[in-house]
Amino acid sequence: MDTICLSDRTRPEPWNKGKLIGQKPPLKAREVWSIRIRLQIADHKRDLALFNLAIDSKLRSCDLVRLRVGDLWIGGEIRHRAKLLQSKTGAPVQFEVTPQTRAALEDWRSFKGLAPQDWLFPSRKDPSRHITTRQYARIVDRWVSMIGLQKSAYGTHSLRRTKATIIYRKTGNVRAVQLLLGHTKLDSTVRYLGVELEDALELAESIEL
Numbered sequence: 001m002d003t004i005c006l007s008d009r010t011r012p013e014p015w016n017k018g019k020l021i022g023q024k025p026p027l028k029a030r031e032v033w034s035i036r037i038r039l040q041i042a043d044h045k046r047d048l049a050l051f052n053l054a055i056d057s058k059l060r061s062c063d064l065v066r067l068r069v070g071d072l073w074i075g076g077e078i079r080h081r082a083k084l085l086q087s088k089t090g091a092p093v094q095f096e097v098t099p100q101t102r103a104a105l106e107d108w109r110s111f112k113g114l115a116p117q118d119w120l121f122p123s124r125k126d127p128s129r130h131i132t133t134r135q136y137a138r139i140v141d142r143w144v145s146m147i148g149l150q151k152s153a154y155g156t157h158s159l160r161r162t163k164a165t166i167i168y169r170k171t172g173n174v175r176a177v178q179l180l181l182g183h184t185k186l187d188s189t190v191r192y193l194g195v196e197l198e199d200a201l202e203l204a205e206s207i208e209l
Helices: 029-041 045-057 061-065 099-112 133-145 156-171 174-181 186-193 196-205
Strands: 081-085 092-096
Touching (some): 045 092, 061 133, 061 156, 156 174, 156 186
16 A cells, blocks of 8 residues: 655654544545635635645655745746656656646746745745645645545545546556556555455446346
8 A cells, every 4th residue: 555655854743643544535526626616716826736736746745745846847837747756666756737737836936936946835934944744734634624524534645546546437547547656566556546346346236136
């Protein structure tokens, strides 16, 4: 199973202490749109950029928060496809940046006045540091709570799994999802998606003898 990577700081107490742990479900398409619309209406530029990029990139939280502006921008324009070395495996992974995500990122960068060497999502207390995985987890809690979901049932991996799960359900192409998630082994992707058993059960339920 894909595991949550460690944050950049050593903490005496894990962020998920006292919370339900295990496989977190992905968001449904309507839930993605519900969160996105609320962030747009509230004009939460950072959160909208962070949310959209989390869905598109399918990155682990530790890789998402450590992105710099220069990782996505080249020659004054946002890359349509970006590439990053994963901190957990050291292997490269590529991801797409859709038009709506590019628009949100441009809006956020312009508003914040970020330079290429700056963290894409800097800490509000100390701009020389990026937001931590713990802060990101709290932000995700806020997102799911505002559309009426139980925050203990979801987590940062819910966003990582969301688009990957939708792609699998539409195509059945596990290999494609493996590449998008940056998994080194195909069986890791199968376990991570957790959908093959569900698909088998749905097929069995449709057969009457």
